[in-house]
Amino acid sequence: MRQDDAPLAVLGAGSWGTAIAVLLAGNGRECLLWSRDAAHAARMAESRRNERYLGDVILPHGLRPTADLDAVLGEAADIVIAVPSAAFTDFVSGIALRLRASARVAWLTKGLDRSGADTLDQVIARHLGEARPRAVISGPSFAAEVAHGQPTAVTVASPEPAFAEEVAGWLRNPLFRVYTSDDILGVELGGALKNVLAIAVGISDGLGFGANARAALITRGLAELMRLFHAAGARPETLMGLSGLGDLVLTCTDDQSRNRRLGLALGRGETLEAALAGIGRVVEGVTTSRTVMQVAERYGVELPICEQVYRVIHQGLPAQRAVQALLARDPRPELGASFGELPQRPPAKPF
Ligand SMILES: NC(=O)C1=CN([C@@H]2O[C@H](COP(=O)(O)OP(=O)(O)OC[C@H]3O[C@@H](n4cnc5c(N)ncnc54)[C@H](OP(=O)(O)O)[C@@H]3O)[C@@H](O)[C@H]2O)C=CC1
Numbered sequence: 459m460r461q462d463d464a465p466l467a468v469l470g471a472g473s474w475g476t477a478i479a480v481l482l483a484g485n486g487r488e489c490l491l492w493s494r495d496a497a498h499a500a501r502m503a504e505s506r507r508n509e510r511y512l513g514d515v516i517l518p519h520g521l522r523p524t525a526d527l528d529a530v531l532g533e534a535a536d537i538v539i540a541v542p543s544a545a546f547t548d549f550v551s552g553i554a555l556r557l558r559a560s561a562r563v564a565w566l567t568k569g570l571d572r573s574g575a576d577t578l579d580q581v582i583a584r585h586l587g588e589a590r591p592r593a594v595i596s597g598p599s600f601a602a603e604v605a606h607g608q609p610t611a612v613t614v615a616s617p618e619p620a621f622a623e624e625v626a627g628w629l630r631n632p633l634f635r636v637y638t639s640d641d642i643l644g645v646e647l648g649g650a651l652k653n654v655l656a657i658a659v660g661i662s663d664g665l666g667f668g669a670n671a672r673a674a675l676i677t678r679g680l681a682e683l684m685r686l687f688h689a690a691g692a693r694p695e696t697l698m699g700l701s702g703l704g705d706l707v708l709t710c711t712d713d714q715s716r717n718r719r720l721g722l723a724l725g726r727g728e729t730l731e732a733a734l735a736g737i738g739r740v741v742e743g744v745t746t747s748r749t750v751m752q753v754a755e756r757y758g759v760e761l762p763i764c765e766q767v768y769r770v771i772h773q774g775l776p777a778q779r780a781v782q783a784l785l786a787r788d789p790r791p792e793l794g795a796s797f798g799e800l801p802q803r804p805p806a807k808p809f
């Protein structure tokens with residue numbers, strides 16, 4: 459039996475975990491917000507703000523910050539995971555034996571398992587059980603805008619339509635519109651790759667290139683996503699949705715994006731270390747630019763923009779040389795290799 463009056467728990471008290479906990483509590487659902495740092499949780503409880511990540515937002519009455527993970531897992535009806543993708547697998551395997559059998563799982567994380575072998579959905583299924591209801595929440599949604607009640611629309615994807623609808627119901631309010639989808643693979647791939655592509659667009663803008671280059675990168679980035687969707691078995695319509703085109707456009711074009719800001723700094727000549735230190739928050743495209751190369755190899759799919767981002771970030775290629783490499787590629791029909799000519803191959807390992 460479910461306890462509908464038992465609290466939800468958001469695990470991870472960064473910008474996005476906090477914004478979603480604020481939303482849930484504002485919607486009238488009691489919400490525990492877990493931080494791995496006891497001093498941080500205590501400060502949030504006392505000041506009723508998350509000064510480290512979202513300082514100008516007052517935490518509503520029904521939001522309870524805490525650092526006691528066992529107590530949270532014992533009390534919460536269901537959980538929402540909000541830790542970065544690099545920490546996701548260890549975090550999930552660490553809670554597997556402590557999570558209530560009845561607890562259902564949603565996550566806010568955008569990225570792939572740090573090995574590049576799995577989607578986060580597969581990580582959840584492997585460690586917490588195939589039968590456990592699970593859903594990802596994704597789409598164009600800057601934390602600060604959501605926490606300030608700016609209109610936003612996202613997608614909740616789950617293999618179980620009833621659970622997607624239930625998670626959507628936790629989140630919905632007149633300013634937060636939630637759609638549902640059963641294409642969890644497509645929703646996860648869109649959310650993961652857009653971060654890498656936003657770094658590419660940031661680099662281009664940081665180098666001083668113009669609006670033409672930006673539009674070309676977004677469009678050819680969409681073609682890379684389309685090829686990967688095709689090979690991995692995701693639904694092409696998902697690309698046109700909030701977790702695909704929506705989040706790609708948002709992240710590539712607005713300076714609130716940390717991935718775009720990283721690219722801008724690299725394009726202007728900052729080192730990776732200095733750029734990351736300046737941002738001071740998780741920049742998922744750094745990890746995903748590496749993991750997605752493994753995915754591209756597994757499916758035999760060319761992702762030239764993602765590859766150049768990988769080379770800049772992980773192999774120290776100067777940003778200007780990455781642009782030259784993209785411009786020097788052989789000419790080809792615009793739509794051919796992206797849409798029509800690729801064989802639909804059965805995934806090497808279903809992804
Ligand atoms: N911010 C946004 O607008 C959006 C973010 N997302 C996604 O949400 C996810 C989280 O991002 P966001 O909240 O913005 O990131 P932030 O950088 O704002 O916060 C990261 C949070 O994760 C915690 N954390 C880091 N490593 C671990 C770990 N090993 N175990 C437990 N907690 C850990 C940090 O804790 P500590 O402070 O102790 O280091 C911090 O609370 C990312 O995948 C991001 O792509 C999705 C949509 C919007």
Ligand SMILES: O=C(CO)COP(=O)(O)O
Binds near residue numbers: 705715741
């Ligand atoms: O995912 C996001 C908005 O949808 C946040 O993007 P950044 O992580 O680039 O800030």
